[in-house]
Amino acid sequence: MFKQIQRKLTIQYAAFFVLFVLILMIILYIAIQTIMQQQQVQELKMFYTKEQYHLMGDNIERNQEIESDQTDRHEKELHDHTTDEEKEIEYDTNRVYFYYVFTKKHELVHADESLIGLQKDIDRLMLQAKDGEPQSVKWKQEHLLLIKYHAKSDKNGNYIIVGQSITKQHRLLERMMYAFVVLTMIGTLFITVLSHYLAGKAMVPIRRSFERQRKFVSDASHELRTPLTVFYSSLEVLESDEENHFSSFGQEVLDDLKEETQHMKSLLEGLLFLARYDQKKLKTKKETIELSKIVNNIAKSFERTLPATITLKLEIEEGILFEGDETSIRELLYILLDNAAKFTEQGYIKITLSKLKEKIELVVEDTGIGISDNDLPNVFERFYQATKNRQKKGTGLGLAIAQAIVFQHHGQITVESQLQKGTKFTILLPTVDHN
Secondary structure (H helix, E strand, C coil): CHHHHHHHHHHHHHHHHHHHHHHHHHHHHHHHHHHHHHHHHHHHHHHHHHHHHHHHHHHHHHHHHHHHCHHHHHHCHHHHHHHHHHHHEEECCCCCEEEEEECCCCCEEEEEECCCCHHHCHHHHCCCCCCCCCEEEEECCEEEEEEEEECCCCCCCCEEEEEEECHHHHHHHHHHHHHHHHHHHHHHHHHHHHHHHHHHHHCHHHHHHHHHHHHHHHHHHHHHHHHHHHHHHHHHHHHHHCCCCCCHHHHHHHHHHHHHHHHHHHHHHHHHHHHHHHCCCCCCCCEEEEHHHHHHHHHHHHHCCCCCCEEEEEEECCCCEEEECHHHHHHHHHHHHHHHHHCCCCEEEEEEEEECCCEEEEEEEECCCCCCCCCHHHCCCCCCCCHHHCCCCCCCCHHHHHHHHHHHCCCEEEEEEECCCEEEEEEEEECCCCC
């Protein structure tokens, strides 16, 4: 139990750490990216503000020259076209900022570029861009920051696109994120180890307190069992000697005392069993038993105690063998059947025993009052009784003992239930290894 709690605490601490670091990384990444982009946009706008008259002035004149010489270009197309292309585009890889000037018909007038071939796609990339609004775009393997401006002083509708490459900054952010991920993994491993250690230390006093409490329950149960047996024997002697001298009220009181004594005895026996199980001192005799025969015999004995309103149904596969303690298995069946009969007024109780591929499946189901969804997760807890079932007589230890017996035999027990429809307990036990 403590190991399971320690494991859960370790997982929770590690999960909280990872969640915190992830949120911090996302916030940090967005903040750095935003600050870098704002700085880049500001620098690009400053470049345009400083150079706009020079850039647009020279290129407006160039555009006018191009328009006036359109007729001559038709005559000297082969030679002059090459010359104009060389004049229109100036290429320099060391240029920090680049720009492209276009006419309103999207014809390139002039360009100073740092990425060769960008002039073929730049206008298409910024076709839907609004005037003065920064755009981050990806072109081939490059990340670019671009701004489109329309020249206010130019009546011809020319516009300019200025930009710069932000690929280095983008890759820097990627490397930072990779580094954060690696650091997070290392930190998570460290936090997991540290959390496991601290959770173990925190539970030391709780474990000691629990051990003292468990020992007290075991000792008290053991010590009380003997005087209780003497008390019950004394009641029987008293009833035998004075049976003809008790009034009806006195006999009723005596019967109540005997019943409560039996109830207390059952409670002490249950506590002793669970105390031995907790301390791993529960001794079980492992032998090969014919489970099918045992279930059949118990079912026939149990059927005689059922009222006429309840039918017992059996689906028991013959010849199923199991390696375990017969006494414990019998007690397990009695607990489940008694529990089913206690909360079923009419309908049926069904016992199913079958052999699966690698497991033995034992199912006990009924058509009783059922268990609510709120109570269902707690039915195996000690002394827990569902709210609607508290009027029923019981110690609240039966299902806890049943679970302990199943676990002692390396099995699993689960429960399904619906209010007013019934309850189904399913037990999976390991098959006998004949090898």
